[in-house]
Amino acid sequence: MSDKKVTELFGSMVFNEDVMRQRLSSQSYKAWKKCVTDGTPLELSTAHEIANAMKDWAIEKGATHYTHWFQPMTGVTAEKHDSFISPEDSSRVLMQFSGKELVRGEPDASSFPSGGLRATFEARGYTAWDPTAFAFIKDGSLCIPTIFCSYSGQALDKKTPLLRSMDELSRQAVRVLRLFGNTGVKKVISQVGPEQEYFLIDKDVFNKREDLILTGRTLFGAKPPKGQELEDHYFGTIKPRIAAYMRELDEELWKLGILAKTKHNEVAPAQHELAPIYSDANTACDHNQLTMEIMKKVAGRHNMVCLLHEKPFAGVNGSGKHNNWSLSTDTGMNLFRPGSTPSQNAQFLLFLSAFIKGVDEYQDILRCSVANPGNDHRLGAQEAPPAILSIFLGDELTAVMDSIIQGTEYVEHGKNNLSIGVDALPYIPQDTTDRNRTSPLAFTGNKFEFRSLGSSQSITGPNVALNTIMAEELQQFADILEKADDFNAALHDLIRDTLRDHQRIIFNGNGYEDAWVKEAEKRGLSNLSCTADALKTYLQPKHIELFSKHNVFTEEELAARNEIHLENYCEVIGIEARTMIDMVNRSLFPAVSEFSGTVASTIAAKKSVLSDLDCTMEEELLRKLHRLMAQMVKRSEDLGHALTNTGFADAYEAAHYYKYTIFAAMEELRKVVDELETITSAEYWPYPSYTDLLFSIK
Ligand code: ADP
Ligand code: MG
Secondary structure, X not given: OOHXXXXXXXXXXXXXXXXXXXXXXXXXXXXXXXXXXXXXXOOHHHHHHHHHHHHHHHHHOOOOEEEEEEOXXXXXXXXXXXXXXXXXXXOOEEEOOOHHHXXXXXXXXXXXXXXXXXXXXXXXXXXXXXXXXXXXXEOOEEEEEEEEEEOOOOEOEOHHXXXXXXXXXXXXXXXXXXXXXXXXXXXXXXXXXXXXXXXXXXXXXXXXXXXXXXXXXXXXXXXXXXXOOOOOOOOOOOOHHHHHHHHHHHHHHHHOOOOEEEEXXXXXXXXXXXXXXXXXXXXXXXXXXXXXXXXXXXXXXXXXXXXOOOOOOOOOOOOEEEEEEEEEEOOOOEOOXXXXXXXXXXXXXXXXXXXXHHHHHOHHHXXXXXXXXXXXXXEOOXXXXXXXXXXXXXXXXXXXXXXXXXXXXXXXXXXXXXXXOOOOOOOOOXXXXXOOOOOOEEEOOOOEXXXXXEOOOOOHHHHXXXXXXXXXXXXXXXXXXXXXXXXXXXXXXXXXXXXXXXXXXXXXXXXXXXXXXXXXXXXXXXXXXXXXXXXXXXXXXXXXXXXXXXXXXXXXXXXXXXXXXXXXXHHHHHHHHHHHHHHHHHHHHHXXXXXXXXXXXXXXXXXXXXXXXXXXXXXHHHHHHHHHHHHHHHHXXXXXXXXXXXXXXXXXXXXHHHHHHHHHHHHHHHHHHHHHHHHOOOOOOOOOOHHHHHOOOO
């Protein structure tokens, strides 16, 4: 594809600002722009004009339908398509789309999880247009990004709290910037660049694995002779079939205005990564949802399946997402970029201190924001950051921090002296690039990289948490500094005291080592090793206070989300357990039984020819098969029995049970089945092996 083609293709399916400028009256265009920048509501007549322009544009591009596109708490997106047709008379139709239809929709939404927020007598929710996100065309439908709320205004989706948190963060950050004499900034916007990992396998092998079809991960599978030991896949040459997929994926994403930028092979065989160029958090979240959807769709066209599960295969790395996060002003200043003047540096240090304090104080909610059953396989398993939250600052910035705390001189390369105060602040290294891959939250020069996210999860939750925590700390800082008689002195003390009180959250060492777990415990840091444990902290008064104070979640909304997470956790593990039992009963047992029969017949046949033949090897194999089969049946029955338990005092007890009883029983069952796989003839084994799966793309 030529350069020209790429530039023409980019955003061609998006009703973006350019299209609006061309197709709307200047009055309506300005009204929309003001709505986006200042949050002023749109008149219905303007909405009507926008709707009409959207419809005409969409029809020219071949669309026949429109849909409100939203992100319910399932973590995936939802859509319900209506055609534009409207009867003109008994034999003709017109294509219509009104302002009212653009602004508000009423999906029959009674089946989306609401965590008890919608009483059955009022099952309806409504969707409302988010004018800050662009509409786009996908599969012949005009998709309108919307929020999804109950009739009483409670959030039933992932976008509403994100927008609320972005607003609040902006408000508090602007207060702080004013104190530094910055009067031009109207808005501060969180910026997000999510790197997305995924696996690609051949569809024919996928279709033979009941576990992959039903749960997205392999529940059985003996370790293959070759895994990721040679590290020959990471950044390796991309195979032609994968390259063709990536090319088409890029094109599809570009059409939707998604800034797909980097693509490469990852550590595990069959694993890859895609990173977009960062954008505002709202767009980044929409785009990441679309990216995941389109990754799967395009894979289908190439007779492949894209696995987004956090741990599709045991024994090789699973997939995560790195959420690169920073704050930028509407004037284009990155607030996490160390400045070149002392005043800019003081401002940088204040934002940095706010972040450090926030992460230290709200470790648990950050941990909760990345908790899901899939991610339980990764966090702390030497392939992803530990479940303990900490911040990597790098040696140089840590040295700056230490000298601020101790009030000592900071000497960098023997030439830069440190003294605190806006007039004479430290030289702050601009190239603090991070090469520590084990930290959950790494400062990488001008942004933080939150590395604990699971590959399948919506990135809204972690960003809502980051934004709200930051809003809280900036509010506290602004409250103190606005009252100060001597701003510079107050600023100096605030930075020093904050860094001193929260330095335990800084850790620059190897997060995969056991020594860190012990050290973190000494420092009093949280170590919530699994979702069941993490979610126990979700409804702490401190969290309720945080989110309700900043109007991000009411207590009710938070409780509803907690209930959904806990239920989902038990359901996912329950489905996995039942799938295992089904695989044992209907495929694995019959297959191993048949193979045993063959071994037995072979022994009998050999002995019938030569009665004194020593068949010890086959006999031992038969005995071993028999013993393992008995264990398999017993463990599968035990698991089935454990699943019948329903008497739980509350959802926490249920989650705990699913983790420590059901999941533990699944692990036991897997062990014996995987051992059977290693001694059963491949011809008889009913499922493609790990070698077949991981090396399915030639
Ligand atoms: P790495 O693999 O070293 O982490 P990548 O280049 O793959 O780096 O990904 C970095 C991601 O961070 C990209 O999505 C990029 O757009 C994003 N990013 C860069 N600068 C910022 C920033 N200021 N704020 C948010 N995200 C950013
Ligand atoms: Mg990264």
